Amino acid sequence: MKSYFISGASRGIGMELCKQLLNRGDRVIAGCRTPFKEGFLSNLQKTCSHLEIVQLDVNNEQSVTDCFEELERKSITIDRLFNNAGVIDWRNLHEVSADSFSQVLQTNLRGAFLVLRHALACLRPSSDAWIYNMSSRLGSIELRGNTQLGGAIAYECSKAGLNMLTKQAAIDLAENGIKVVSLSPGWVKTEMGGAEAKYSVEDSVGKILDITDHLTLQQNGRFWGEDGKEIPW
Numbered sequence: 001m002k003s004y005f006i007s008g009a010s011r012g013i014g015m016e017l018c019k020q021l022l023n024r025g026d027r028v029i030a031g032c033r034t035p036f037k038e039g040f041l042s043n044l045q046k047t048c049s050h051l052e053i054v055q056l057d058v059n060n061e062q063s064v065t066d067c068f069e070e071l072e073r074k075s076i077t078i079d080r081l082f083n084n085a086g087v088i089d090w091r092n093l094h095e096v097s098a099d100s101f102s103q104v105l106q107t108n109l110r111g112a113f114l115v116l117r118h119a120l121a122c123l124r125p126s127s128d129a130w131i132y133n134m135s136s137r138l139g140s141i142e143l144r145g146n147t148q149l150g151g152a153i154a155y156e157c158s159k160a161g162l163n164m165l166t167k168q169a170a171i172d173l174a175e176n177g178i179k180v181v182s183l184s185p186g187w188v189k190t191e192m193g194g195a196e197a198k199y200s201v202e203d204s205v206g207k208i209l210d211i212t213d214h215l216t217l218q219q220n221g222r223f224w225g226e227d228g229k230e231i232p233w
């Protein structure tokens, strides 16, 4: 049994990660902006001792520090961190507003950075800690022009930045034995991905867990797709 922390667990890929991990007997700490909202997870928490829901707004540094200080106080070790919370603005270079550009970077990049940094105290005691930054092929500079979707400039920049966070953190945390990779879940039918997307959320998460279960030290510090193939930065 491993202990997982998932940010952005209230819906979409984050919620499905919780479901599949709990089904197979892992322990899950689900970070949600509104933890007391009635819904699937709050109902499950009433009967499932392996699930804990915690308040986490990645845009708010105080919320992030409070969340992980509380876990540290309870001596909770995290073996696997899914840095999953994210937002998108599909507008292109000409249309996106400066405010929206900032908000997307704030959540997808600054938010992931804050979670990663404040989670370290809970990750260090693990004998095999991994951080999974939920990126996107839209963040690959090399793939620009080669993917079906694209042009969502704020989102693309945020995920390219997240990929640099992965690379640098993998280097900086190697001496602590903490591994860091970027993942792409594919194009997934969620509120973000929309109804036309390629994968159901169940399929995508099944593929992601199959990959993360088998990652080796040699694969640390790199960018992996839901198909198991490496994605160029």
Ligand SMILES: NC(=O)c1ccc[n+]([C@@H]2O[C@H](COP(=O)([O-])OP(=O)(O)OC[C@H]3O[C@@H](n4cnc5c(N)ncnc54)[C@H](OP(=O)(O)O)[C@@H]3O)[C@@H](O)[C@H]2O)c1
Pocket: 007, 008, 009, 010, 011, 012, 013, 014, 032, 033, 034, 056, 057, 058, 059, 083, 084, 085, 086, 087, 107, 111, 134, 135, 136, 137, 184, 185, 186, 187, 188, 189, 190, 191, 192, 193, 194, 197
């Ligand atoms: N769906 C795709 O096709 C696709 C493709 C590539 C990458 N991804 C990435 O996969 C991740 C999950 O995407 P998804 O498709 O599941 O999106 P989604 O259905 O829109 O869900 C986004 C999740 O992030 C949470 N969130 C947003 N801002 C937050 C904040 N400030 N603090 C805490 N939580 C916050 C949301 O919480 P609330 O309910 O409180 O809003 C929600 O739980 C994202 O990082 C996304 O970029 C998705």
